[in-house]
Amino acid sequence: MIIENKVMNHIKRYGPVSYSEFMQLCLYEFEDSYYRKQDRIGFHGDFYTSPFLHPVFGSLIAIKLFDMWNSLGQPNSFDVVELGSGNGKLCRDILDYARHISKEFYDAIKYLCVDVRPLTFEDLSEHEAKIQSIDLEQLLVSKIQGCILSNEFFDALPIDRVYREKNGWYEIKIEWYETGLRDVYVPLVEGPVLSQIDKWGLNIPEGCIAEVSTIFESMIASLERILDNGFILTIDYGDLSEDLYGNPVRKHGTIRSFKNNVQVANVLDVPGKQDITSHVNFSMLIQKGLDVGLKLEEFISQRTFMMNLGSELMLKKLERGSLDRSIYILNKRRIESLLDESGLGGFKVLLQSKKATLINHFLEEDSSNRLKVPILNRQV
Ligand SMILES: C[S@@+](CC[C@H](N)C(=O)[O-])C[C@H]1O[C@@H](n2cnc3c(N)ncnc32)[C@H](O)[C@@H]1O
Structure with missing residues (x-):
C-alpha cells in the first residue's frame, strides 16, 4: 500500500488525529514515510539546506568545534553528535575541514550521525572509521563529551496546532471527510498541549493559529542528561516567543510543506510525499535549557555566526x-546566500553549554593561512 493510503486509512479509522500524529505518520512512522524513504534535499529534491549550498557552512562549524575542543582542554576523545544528519553532507564538510585545521583535533573526533535512515552520502569513505550511524534511542543512552549539533532538526519534529478565540482555545485536528482530509477545530480544555501553553505563557493573540511543541522540553532535558560536559549547537529557523506569536504575518501559524522546491498551499496534500515543517520556538529551548542547567552562550543569526567565524575573510x-x-561566481553567490539575512542568514544559532565555557581561539590566534576556503568545483 502506498504511503498516502496508509496515512489516510489510519485517519479514517482512528481520526480525528492531532497534527503531531499526522506529522509522525507522514514523516517517520512507516518504512516509506517521507524521511525514511529517500533523500529529498537539494535543488532536484523538495527543499535545500545550508550544507547543501556550500561547504563553507560545515567548515565554519568545524572551526567552532575546534574552539570547543580547545575550551575543553583538547581531550583525546571529542564526540560530535549530529541530530538529523540526513544524507551526511554536513558531516563530510565538518570532517574534511577538521582534518585541515589540526591532526590532533581530527584524531580526537568521534562523529555520531543520528537519523531515522542510515547514512547515504557516498563521499564519506575517507572518514568512515570516525563515523557511527545511530538512531535517537541509541543516542539517549550514551554519554557525550563534546558537542551535540543540529541543522534543521527541531523544525522537522512533530508539533500540534492551536487556535485562540476570545473565549478559549481550540486544537486543530485532522479528519477524513467524504473524499479527503480536512481540519477540524476541537475545543481544548485540558491535556499536554494546553499545559505547554500555560507553562510557557505562550502569548498567542486572539484570532491567531500557532504551533505548540510538546517534545522540545523533553528533548532538551534528554540532551542535557546525556551531555557530560560540552556544548549544544542548534541551527534552525524560528524565533523567540514574542516574535513568533506576536507577528501579524504569522497569524495563520508557520507550518508549511515543500515539494519540488516550491511551497505547497495545502499541508494535507499527498500525505507522506512532501516535507512538513514549522518555525522553532527558541524561547522554549533556551528557557528549558536554563531550567535543567544549560548555560546560554550565544543566540545570534546564522549571518553573525558565520561572520564571527571568518566568512568575510x-x-x-x-x-x-x-x-x-x-x-568564482558560483562560490561567491552560494556563500552570500548562506549569509543573506532574508534567507538562510536569518536562521538562528543557539549555543548552550554544560560544565564548559567557550573561548574563541581560532580566529584570534590564526595569523597563518589555516583559514582556507573550501571550493565547490561544479554546480550541484
Ligand atoms: C530538515 S531535515 C535536515 C537534514 C540535515 N540536517 C540538513 O541540514 O540537510 C531533518 C532531518 O531530521 C531527521 N529527524 C527528525 N526527527 C528525527 C528523530 N526523532 N530521530 C532521528 N532523526 C530525526 C529527519 O529524518 C531529517 O533527516
Whole structure:
C-alpha cells in the first residue's frame, strides 16, 4: 500500500488525529514515510539546506568545534553528535575541514550521525572509521563529551496546532471527510498541549493559529542528561516567543510543506510525499535549557555566526584567488546566500553549554593561512 493510503486509512479509522500524529505518520512512522524513504534535499529534491549550498557552512562549524575542543582542554576523545544528519553532507564538510585545521583535533573526533535512515552520502569513505550511524534511542543512552549539533532538526519534529478565540482555545485536528482530509477545530480544555501553553505563557493573540511543541522540553532535558560536559549547537529557523506569536504575518501559524522546491498551499496534500515543517520556538529551548542547567552562550543569526567565524575573510580570499570566473561566481553567490539575512542568514544559532565555557581561539590566534576556503568545483 502506498504511503498516502496508509496515512489516510489510519485517519479514517482512528481520526480525528492531532497534527503531531499526522506529522509522525507522514514523516517517520512507516518504512516509506517521507524521511525514511529517500533523500529529498537539494535543488532536484523538495527543499535545500545550508550544507547543501556550500561547504563553507560545515567548515565554519568545524572551526567552532575546534574552539570547543580547545575550551575543553583538547581531550583525546571529542564526540560530535549530529541530530538529523540526513544524507551526511554536513558531516563530510565538518570532517574534511577538521582534518585541515589540526591532526590532533581530527584524531580526537568521534562523529555520531543520528537519523531515522542510515547514512547515504557516498563521499564519506575517507572518514568512515570516525563515523557511527545511530538512531535517537541509541543516542539517549550514551554519554557525550563534546558537542551535540543540529541543522534543521527541531523544525522537522512533530508539533500540534492551536487556535485562540476570545473565549478559549481550540486544537486543530485532522479528519477524513467524504473524499479527503480536512481540519477540524476541537475545543481544548485540558491535556499536554494546553499545559505547554500555560507553562510557557505562550502569548498567542486572539484570532491567531500557532504551533505548540510538546517534545522540545523533553528533548532538551534528554540532551542535557546525556551531555557530560560540552556544548549544544542548534541551527534552525524560528524565533523567540514574542516574535513568533506576536507577528501579524504569522497569524495563520508557520507550518508549511515543500515539494519540488516550491511551497505547497495545502499541508494535507499527498500525505507522506512532501516535507512538513514549522518555525522553532527558541524561547522554549533556551528557557528549558536554563531550567535543567544549560548555560546560554550565544543566540545570534546564522549571518553573525558565520561572520564571527571568518566568512568575510573567506570571501576576500576567494576574491584574491585565481579561480576560473564561473567557479568564482558560483562560490561567491552560494556563500552570500548562506549569509543573506532574508534567507538562510536569518536562521538562528543557539549555543548552550554544560560544565564548559567557550573561548574563541581560532580566529584570534590564526595569523597563518589555516583559514582556507573550501571550493565547490561544479554546480550541484
Ligand atoms: C530538515 S531535515 C535536515 C537534514 C540535515 N540536517 C540538513 O541540514 O540537510 C531533518 C532531518 O531530521 C531527521 N529527524 C527528525 N526527527 C528525527 C528523530 N526523532 N530521530 C532521528 N532523526 C530525526 C529527519 O529524518 C531529517 O533527516
